[in-house]
Amino acid sequence: MVKRYTSMAYKNADDMIFGTAVHPVKAELGLEVGAGYVTAEVNYAPRPEAGVSKEKLISEYRKLTTDILARAVQIGFPAVSLETEHVEQMTNNPTWGGEIAHVQKTILEEYHEEYGIKCGLRHTPGDIREDRDLLALIGGKYDKLMESFEAVADGGADFLSIETMGGKEILDYSILRNDVPGMIYAIGCLGGIDMEMIWTDIKKIADKKGRIAAGDTDCAQANTAMFIAGGLLDKNLAHTLAILARVLAGSRTLVGYEAGAQGPGKDCGYENTIIKAITGCPIAQEGKTATCAHADVMGNLTMQVCDLWSNESVEYHGEFGGTSVQCWSQTLNMDAALMNTAIQTGNAKVLRDMMCLSDKYRDPQGYILAYDNAFKVGQAIVKDGNDLYLRAKNAVVETIKILEASKKEGKLLMSRFEQNALADAKAAVEALTNESDSFMSDSLAKYKAEEPRFKPEANYKF
Amino acid sequence: MDIDPTKILVRYNVQKEKAQSPEQMATEMFPKAEPARSVAKAIFEGEEDDVIEALEKAIENGANPIALIDDVLMPGMKIVTDLYDQGVIFLPNVMMAADAMLEGIEYCKETAGTSPKPKGTVVCHVAEGDVHDIGKTIVAALLRAAGFTVVDLGRDVPVDEVIAAVKKESPMMLTGTALMTTTMYAFKEINDRLLEAGIKIPFQCGGGAVNQDFVASYELGIYGEEAADAPKMASAILAGKGLAQLKDQFHKH
Numbered sequence: 225m226v227k228r229y230t231s232m233a234y235k236n237a238d239d240m241i242f243g244t245a246v247h248p249v250k251a252e253l254g255l256e257v258g259a260g261y262v263t264a265e266v267n268y269a270p271r272p273e274a275g276v277s278k279e280k281l282i283s284e285y286r287k288l289t290t291d292i293l294a295r296a297v298q299i300g301f302p303a304v305s306l307e308t309e310h311v312e313q314m315t316n317n318p319t320w321g322g323e324i325a326h327v328q329k330t331i332l333e334e335y336h337e338e339y340g341i342k343c344g345l346r347h348t349p350g351d352i353r354e355d356r357d358l359l360a361l362i363g364g365k366y367d368k369l370m371e372s373f374e375a376v377a378d379g380g381a382d383f384l385s386i387e388t389m390g391g392k393e394i395l396d397y398s399i400l401r402n403d404v405p406g407m408i409y410a411i412g413c414l415g416g417i418d419m420e421m422i423w424t425d426i427k428k429i430a431d432k433k434g435r436i437a438a439g440d441t442d443c444a445q446a447n448t449a450m451f452i453a454g455g456l457l458d459k460n461l462a463h464t465l466a467i468l469a470r471v472l473a474g475s476r477t478l479v480g481y482e483a484g485a486q487g488p489g490k491d492c493g494y495e496n497t498i499i500k501a502i503t504g505c506p507i508a509q510e511g512k513t514a515t516c517a518h519a520d521v522m523g524n525l526t527m528q529v530c531d532l533w534s535n536e537s538v539e540y541h542g543e544f545g546g547t548s549v550q551c552w553s554q555t556l557n558m559d560a561a562l563m564n565t566a567i568q569t570g571n572a573k574v575l576r577d578m579m580c581l582s583d584k585y586r587d588p589q590g591y592i593l594a595y596d597n598a599f600k601v602g603q604a605i606v607k608d609g610n611d612l613y614l615r616a617k618n619a620v621v622e623t624i625k626i627l628e629a630s631k632k633e634g635k636l637l638m639s640r641f642e643q644n645a646l647a648d649a650k651a652a653v654e655a656l657t658n659e660s661d662s663f664m665s666d667s668l669a670k671y672k673a674e675e676p677r678f679k680p681e682a683n684y685k686f
Numbered sequence: 687m688d689i690d691p692t693k694i695l696v697r698y699n700v701q702k703e704k705a706q707s708p709e710q711m712a713t714e715m716f717p718k719a720e721p722a723r724s725v726a727k728a729i730f731e732g733e734e735d736d737v738i739e740a741l742e743k744a745i746e747n748g749a750n751p752i753a754l755i756d757d758v759l760m761p762g763m764k765i766v767t768d769l770y771d772q773g774v775i776f777l778p779n780v781m782m783a784a785d786a787m788l789e790g791i792e793y794c795k796e797t798a799g800t801s802p803k804p805k806g807t808v809v810c811h812v813a814e815g816d817v818h819d820i821g822k823t824i825v826a827a828l829l830r831a832a833g834f835t836v837v838d839l840g841r842d843v844p845v846d847e848v849i850a851a852v853k854k855e856s857p858m859m860l861t862g863t864a865l866m867t868t869t870m871y872a873f874k875e876i877n878d879r880l881l882e883a884g885i886k887i888p889f890q891c892g893g894g895a896v897n898q899d900f901v902a903s904y905e906l907g908i909y910g911e912e913a914a915d916a917p918k919m920a921s922a923i924l925a926g927k928g929l930a931q932l933k934d935q936f937h938k939h
Contacts, residue, residue: 269866269868269895270868272868272870272871272900273871274868275868275871311866311868312815312866312868312869313868354817354842356840356841356842357840357841396819396820396823399778399820400777400778400781400820400823400824400827401778401781401782402778402782448820452777452820456697456698456699457698457699457702457773459770459773459774459775459776459777460776460777460824460913461776461777461778462776539895574687577687578687581687581688581689581691581694582694583695584691585689585691585694585695586691586695586697587697635691636691637697637700638700639697639699639700639703640703640707641699641703641776642699645776
């Protein structure tokens, strides 16, 4: 059994600030996260042709790691953290991921020893728990995934993370049908059940190996919703529904911390402001520096309370200013330097509020993820923290309430589409039961009948 | 601290919103005659039961079930896809409308005991090693909504299987989606294997990490930036456009 959060780590939203967390964590090579300063977390992907063999992949990661560290000392940055999100070969062959972690850590050690630069390394095995057509969350692939965590921990990864996919088969079905109860079931309930299982085991590995179980992200679901929603003029999903998926992710990603994760939370978890408010754990975030990977409507706002500042992912290749990882790591580090200057000069809250306000009214997603509103969503989650269904539903209800209340202020303009989608969501949620057991059994019956890819007994032990 | 956001950003979606609601615009587009009007309305609302009920009534009154597909169901769906293309309605509305229309088509086929002449077949797949398939699901739904027959090979599809399916189905177009840079490399291999076999069909590629530069690097590749490009591309092929013209039309960057 995990220990559920039923209270907030911060008393007030205004107490949250970038670079400082209630519970900082320390990596092996001097880097502390959430201990009073912000650090860049550089993310990258190998070139497509590097995936053909282990040797080519190792060579690719050796080159890009060296590039990042070389640029960091050239420009004079005091710290840097790296994140390696596995390509599937690295997780399916656990020794590959382990060897790459070792190669990277060795380079970090050399730079740390020579220059004193503080370094961290996160490895994020891919969630390989799938067969050709179906999720296979439990069984042989689960065991292989745990082997991968063991291997990267042995290789030297400080922070262990993953982007799990529990509930995705129902989310993919429901999000394309404006089905908000289905989203609650997929993200809040099924996602939460899977998170509890996997993070309990990741925590055991982290403890055994002396590493840090860092945290998850609802990339598979809430980011799917955010990407489908797209820009202001895209018509694939109302942004008011995308933010409902996101706040549900707040309830779901929290389960990792309830199972023992300590942060830094994963960069693409845009739900992380909610997570930090509840847990007090440090978080990574991405925004304007992730435009190399995707476009979204929050560029500055996501920096508001970050502890690591990331670029999501960039393919390793040449740019005019060096290799891509050098260019992006320099940009990240310069942002970190600005935030650290604000901290040192006593202007952190001013900068936080400026970054937040520059995006807050751009879109319903930014409005809810602004730290003051995200804090309120966190409070709604912990109010029924012991019940995965009720707390997920609370998050949705609170979000709808905040968005409706915004109309009085008049600063967040919503299109008729967005308002209609919100009204439909409200009607759907108001019709829901307050009894978890009946919601779970009704949903089970409904989605077993409607979605043939849903295998509840095999994947969620129902 | 607070701001006047109008000096910082522009909500172009609010500014550009049409004066009429989607329902008002759709109502103006519905055919005047029955049963086309009732069927079109039921498709727009995504109400399968109402679609079937209207079709039942029409068949009882002597309508030919196969003719109803071309004359009633497809035009009804076209109203929905036109409104989507104009940015008036959202994708979930299209998905639900397509579900309702496809159920209507199945009902007509079962009732008639025959099938209409297909408009064209498209084979869809997700690259080998890649399990992210929501983009492919959307592509397949939009193609079906536009009246094309879709052979959906699913996700994580080995190259051999794609080639075998193309040989078997002789499609007018092949689509491939991939989220990851490492998996999209399979597209190049498929291109080479198709050319080796003497098959020169447009191969629409898109998704997460896929970009136009990569797709343009192989002969059959046509970059599909958005899922909604798939039915447009299939229609352009039907209209006689070849690879060079398709690249010209869809390679926007």
